[in-house]
Amino acid sequence: MLQPIALPKPPRSAPPAAAGKNRSFNKRESLFRAGDPATQIYEVVKGSLFIYKLLSDGRRQVVELVRPGDICGFADGPEHDSDCEALEAGTFIAHERISIQSSPALQQRLLRQLDRRVSALHHQAVTLGRRTATERVASLIMQLVSNHSPSQCPIADAVKGEAAIHMPMTRGEIADYLGLTLETVCRTLTDLERRNYIRIGQKRGEITITSVCRLCRLAKTDVCMNG
Amino acid sequence: MLQPIALPKPPRSAPPAAAGKNRSFNKRESLFRAGDPATQIYEVVKGSLFIYKLLSDGRRQVVELVRPGDICGFADGPEHDSDCEALEAGTFIAHERISIQSSPALQQRLLRQLDRRVSALHHQAVTLGRRTATERVASLIMQLVSNHSPSQCPIADAVKGEAAIHMPMTRGEIADYLGLTLETVCRTLTDLERRNYIRIGQKRGEITITSVCRLCRLAKTDVCMNG
DNA sequence: CGACATGTTGAGCCTGTTCAATAAACGTGG
DNA sequence: CCACGTTTATTGAACAGGCTCAACATGTCG
Numbered sequence: 001m002l003q004p005i006a007l008p009k010p011p012r013s014a015p016p017a018a019a020g021k022n023r024s025f026n027k028r029e030s031l032f033r034a035g036d037p038a039t040q041i042y043e044v045v046k047g048s049l050f051i052y053k054l055l056s057d058g059r060r061q062v063v064e065l066v067r068p069g070d071i072c073g074f075a076d077g078p079e080h081d082s083d084c085e086a087l088e089a090g091t092f093i094a095h096e097r098i099s100i101q102s103s104p105a106l107q108q109r110l111l112r113q114l115d116r117r118v119s120a121l122h123h124q125a126v127t128l129g130r131r132t133a134t135e136r137v138a139s140l141i142m143q144l145v146s147n148h149s150p151s152q153c154p155i156a157d158a159v160k161g162e163a164a165i166h167m168p169m170t171r172g173e174i175a176d177y178l179g180l181t182l183e184t185v186c187r188t189l190t191d192l193e194r195r196n197y198i199r200i201g202q203k204r205g206e207i208t209i210t211s212v213c214r215l216c217r218l219a220k221t222d223v224c225m226n227g
Numbered sequence: 228m229l230q231p232i233a234l235p236k237p238p239r240s241a242p243p244a245a246a247g248k249n250r251s252f253n254k255r256e257s258l259f260r261a262g263d264p265a266t267q268i269y270e271v272v273k274g275s276l277f278i279y280k281l282l283s284d285g286r287r288q289v290v291e292l293v294r295p296g297d298i299c300g301f302a303d304g305p306e307h308d309s310d311c312e313a314l315e316a317g318t319f320i321a322h323e324r325i326s327i328q329s330s331p332a333l334q335q336r337l338l339r340q341l342d343r344r345v346s347a348l349h350h351q352a353v354t355l356g357r358r359t360a361t362e363r364v365a366s367l368i369m370q371l372v373s374n375h376s377p378s379q380c381p382i383a384d385a386v387k388g389e390a391a392i393h394m395p396m397t398r399g400e401i402a403d404y405l406g407l408t409l410e411t412v413c414r415t416l417t418d419l420e421r422r423n424y425i426r427i428g429q430k431r432g433e434i435t436i437t438s439v440c441r442l443c444r445l446a447k448t449d450v451c452m453n454g
Numbered sequence: 455c456g457a458c459a460t461g462t463t464g465a466g467c468c469t470g471t472t473c474a475a476t477a478a479a480c481g482t483g484g
Numbered sequence: 485c486c487a488c489g490t491t492t493a494t495t496g497a498a499c500a501g502g503c504t505c506a507a508c509a510t511g512t513c514g
Contacts, residue, residue, distance in 0.1 A: 053349065056449055059357040063349040076346035100338070107334055111327070114341040119303035121348035122290040126280050128355035129288040129406030133470065171493060179356030184470055186494055204479065204492080220282060360502065398461060411502055413462055431460080431511070 020093035025049075031073075031084040031092075038075035040094045041110075044068050047090015048168060052176065053082045062177035063124075064117070065143075071113045087168045128179045131220065136178040137188045138219035141165060141198065145212060165207040247322040252276075258300075258311040265302035267321045268337075271295050274317015275395060279403065280309045289404035290351075291344070292370075298340045314395045355406045358447065363405040364415045365446035368392060368425065372439060392434040 020043065025031060031042060031049060042049075049066040063082060066072045072084065100106055127136050144165045167174075171189075175182045192198045197215050199208040209215050247270070252258060258269060258276060269276075276293040290309060293299045299311065327333055354363050371392045394401075398416075402409045416434075419425045424442050426435040436442050 051349075053353050055353070055357065055447060057447070061353040061356045063352045074342045074345055076343045081346060082349060101335070104331070104334075107331075107338065108328075110338060111334065111341070114338070114345065115301045116303045118301055118341065118344055118348065119308060121345065121352065122278075122280065122309060125290045125348065125351060125355060126282070126288040128352060129403075130282065130286045170491095176356075181471060182492095183472085183494085187470090190494075202479080220284070397459095408503060409460095410462085410504085414502090417462075429511085 020095045022091060022093055024091040025086045025089060027086055027089045029086045029089075031086065032080050033083045034080055036080050037078060038073060038080045038097065040096050041071055041073035041100075042066075042084075043071045043093040043095065045091045045093060048087040049084055049090075050087050050169075050173070050177070051082050051084045060176045061179070062173060064121070065177070070117075071110065074114070074117075087173075133178075133180055133184050133188050134191070134218065135220050136180065137174070137185060137192065138197070138215050139221060140174065140178060141167075141207065141209065142212075142216055142219050142221060145209065161212065163209040163212050165209060167205045167207050247320040247326075249318060249320055251318040252313045252316060254313055254316045256313045256316075258313065259307050260310045261307055263307045264305060265300060265307045265324065267323050268298055268300035268327075269293075269311075270298045270320040270322065272318045272320060275314040276311055276317075277314050277396075277400070277404070278309050278311045287403045288406070289400060291348070292404070297344075298337065301341070314400075360405075360407055360411050360415050361418070361445065362447050363407065364401070364412060364419065365424070365442050366448060367401065367405060368394075368434065368436065369439075369443055369446050369448060372436065388439065390436045390439050392436060394432045394434050 022045075025047065032038070034053070044066050046068055048068070049072060050062050051064040051066065051072060052060055052062040054060050064072065065087075066084075068090070073080070075081065095106060100110065127139055131139065144167060145163050169177070171185045172182045174180075175185045178185065180188075189198070189200060192215075193200050196210055197218060198210060201207065247267075249272075252274065259265070261280070271293050273295055275295070276299060277289050278291040278293065278299060279287055279289040281287050291299065292314075293311075295317075300307070302308065322333060327337065354366055358366065371394060372390050396404070398412050399409045401407075402412045405412065407415075416425070416427060419442075420427050423437055424445060425437060428434065
């Protein structure tokens with residue numbers, strides 16, 4: 001990527017402990033539900049959460065995965081419009097929404113975080129609207145590779161080793177995140193293994209990518225910059 | 228495509244605080260493209276825009292509709308990651324991104340706006356991931372009814388009159404927004420007309436909803452608040 | 455008025471769904 | 485540490501919603 005032009009740089013390593021309350025959560029614990037008053041926002045430090053919406057007939061869509069460094073609990077109105085549960089046990093810092101106004105530093109960080117989330121949601125819209133089942137699954141696995149950003153991926157390297165992934169979601173949760181059914185996710189993963197893109201461990205949640213770059217290409221994560 | 232490093236900017240008379248520069252745009256005009264430096268944000272006053280992403284194989288996904296009162300042009304990094312075009316001619320106020328830092332009032336408004344957009348993107352994720360073609364199309368039409376909010380819709384009123392909609396998008400654009408094909412959108416609209424939910428005018432862009440509430444119910448816009 | 459973009463409709467196909475049966479992993483208590 | 489019940493995952497067969505390809509109709513605008 002080229003040099004950034006001068007943009008406001010947020011205080012990156014601001015020790016956030018100054019303003020929030022530290023708390024921890026267990027696996028599958030619910031942090032909030034649709035309809036609950038949205039009085040605070042949650043900055044995840046360790047572990048992960050997911051946010052989803054339910055239709056009255058039972059259909060479910062996971063709308064966000066929240067990982068360390070992410071903030072969630074934003075709401076348009078006074079109440080949450082979705083549910084939030086823990087995928088893996090962890091900790092977060094809770095900030096009172098009211099206190100945002102009085103803390104320019106927190107405001108700054110929130111803006112930066114919201115930019116990132118909007119961008120991620122745009123990406124997910126492309127996945128849900130225009131990608132095949134295989135591309136969706138590959139795309140999710142790529143998302144879980146630590147320290148991977150498509151832009152820093154050199155085009156030329158055909159093989160870039162293996163990568164072990166920790167996949168904390170069940171097949172059903174993956175399906176609800178990717179807009180597929182549980183069965184399709186299952187078949188797609190099996191197919192990826194048969195085609196040598198990944199290996200599925202016998203312990204749940206273990207996936208090894210055979211070649212990160214090959215899988216990345218399959219995911220068609222790229223977006224066209226031409227027009 | 229990309230600008231070189233930040234050139235010294237010619238001095239420009241500082242605009243009145245909290246107010247950016249007013250500009251107008253024509254139908255189909257491009258406001259920015261993926262890869263352009265993201266130096267300002269756009270507050271739409273009149274008309275409408277849409278933001279989309281292209282995959283290298285030509286697939287397209289419209290990720291946002293931007294209407295009066297909305298702000299767009301946020302970016303995670305220094306460059307835009309999507310394209311923005313005008314759906315209808317209009318005007319906007321351009322704010323320099325750098326000036327955000329120094330204006331708490333603007334910052335406040337941005338936070339509010341971003342909350343709204345995240346919420347809208349969550350809603351759209353449900354539409355793309357879990358709704359049928361009919362529900363998607365109905366949902367979009369409902370979105371275009373002015374002054375409609377599902378929460379203020381009394382349950383009991385079976386018929387709540389007609390509503391004329393101005394639909395500025397082509398069938399192809401609707402399709403790219405809803406994750407469908409042009410043909411499916413066409414068939415679905417025809418079907419909605421046959422089932423007496425809407426009437427399609429002979430002039431393009433004219434749609435009349437026969438009964439707002441009936442269509443709203445069809446869209447299954449509701450989200451379950453139980454568990 | 456005429457050319458071209460946009461919209462409509464049909465037929466057949468394909469990807470992903472649904473329903474159903476089986477297998478494997480987890481975790482709890484003895 | 486193992487047995488057992490429960491949850492989660494895998495696989496198959498048949499189906500269907502939406503897609504593709506194609507022909508034709510209607511609006512729009514110079």
